[in-house]
Amino acid sequence: MQNGPFRLLGTGPRAAARQAAVLFAVAGLLAVIGTLNDPARTGRLLTVAGCDLALATIGSLLPWRRLHRHAPALLGLAGFVVLGFSTWSFGGVAAGTGPFLVLLYAWAALHFPRWILTAYALPATLAYLLPLVVTGQPPLVLGSAAVLMPIALAVAFLIEAQARRLRDERDRLSRIEQWRAAMINTLAHDVRTPLSTVHMALEELAETATGPDASMIGAALRQTTRIARLADGLLDLQRIDSTGHLKLDRARYPAHLLVKDVLTYVRDDADVRFEVDEDLTVYVDKQRFEQILMNLVTNALRYGGPPVIVGFTRDAGGDRLSVRDHGPGIPDDLRPRLFGQFAVGGDQGVGLGLWIVRQLAAAHGGQAVAEARDPGVAMVVTFPLPP
Structure with missing residues (x-):
């Protein structure tokens, strides 16, 4: 629904037109159903249904992206005309006109600026009042416009303000993301x-x-x-x-040698040990595996306590790489959030190491979790069994 040619959700002229098309299609269907309750006005109701379905077709098929971004607002004006005709067709009964008028205003508020909502006020009021006047409704019914129109406009203004704020926030986050991506690319290349x-x-x-x-x-x-x-x-x-994708270059490697090679990057005075079966062979991307293990060991040395023990075992669920420290441990409420972006961090880092581990584990088809130990904590990464 969101990615196809008839996408409903989102912003922009095409999404606005598609949403209007759905509203008109529902209104047309209700008019057809109305013929069952009021056979005497079947001709008029079918005309209303035809107009609604015609607007729904226009909203669905026109190339709105090629037109001005506010072009779908014309559908709202046409909708007010059909609403007025519908009220007249029902003999001046506006029970369905009022709610649909507010609904049209709410739709417009999601997509158009405040000046369009203000410009809608006159045609919307005329669409509501003229059929009531023509059908000779009493002053009390006519006076309902004095309540309905301000409410419709106030609701529209509130929705427009919130939608505008969300769009501004989305644009701001988009600019931040573009800047972050450019910074990372520049740093990595330079x-x-x-x-x-x-x-x-x-x-x-x-x-x-x-x-x-x-x-x-x-x-x-x-x-x-x-x-x-x-x-x-x-x-x-x-x-x-x-x-969301990372291409891996996976092959079979002796787990013992993989771990041993990575630990050569650790400073000589660090208390790091490893317990890995020399016969264990794992199926991983060597470079990504080194990133995973180095991040986990560095994290354990920085935040945990010695000794740091690296283990690699196999069970029915896959190959389990564990990096355990003997420090104070991690609170239960923090462990589920450890692998998020900027989840921890502080004076010694920005909190990306464990997020990187999770992403690389997921790329392998595995997962990364933190398990409590007494004392300390074990960071465990699982890898699928070799094919």
Whole structure:
């Protein structure tokens, strides 16, 4: 309903016209049903139904996107004319005209500015009053317009103000999102060129370095490689945010070696241990797996307490990667929200690490959860079994 050619929800001229088409189609159907209750006015009621269905057809089929954005407001004017004819057809009974008039005003308030709602006041009042005058209704009935029209206009103004505020907020969020996406793309792209230069310089130094220098240069090379992968990860996560999809390059890897390689990026003085069966083979994207594990270990070292224990096991549900710390733990009410964007954060970070873990786990077809331990907490990521 939202994405097809007859989309009803949304904003813009096409959505406005489609919604009006639905209103007129319902009004036409009610007029047809009205012939069963009042056979004497069958001809007039069928004329009303024909007019309503004609407006519904126009609202559905015209290429409204090519016209002015306020063009569908003309459907409202035509609707007031049909409302007046409908009141006359029912012999001056406005029981159905009043509510539908307010409904038309509410529809217009969702899509058009206040000046159009004000311009509607005269034709709407005439559409309501003239049939009552022509059919000789008493002054008390005529006086109902003095109550109905201000109410219709007030309701429309309230809806228009709220709709305008929501549109402004949506536009503001859209601009923020565009700025954020541009910033991430720029950061990820611009960091590659200087990083490549640093990496090449370190490789040249590594060829002649010996002893402690070689060890330090090797560590620096590993970290520059990691930063490059993080830049690629930023771009991938931006694609996840905008399209919801991330292409993976999955293959079979020994879990023991995967974990061991990732932990070489952890500082030497960190109390991190791993318990992984050397015979376990997992089916993952190696680069994304490294991002997942590195984020979890870094998070455990930053917010938890030593020792940090990395485990990898298999059961009927899949392969389970767990990173447990022995810190103070996490409150029960916070654990379900840990993997949201900016869920935690603070002075030491912005709260994106666990959100990245969840996105990458979902891309693999798995999930990420936080499980309570005594003491501490375990971050658990599940991966589907190898095919």
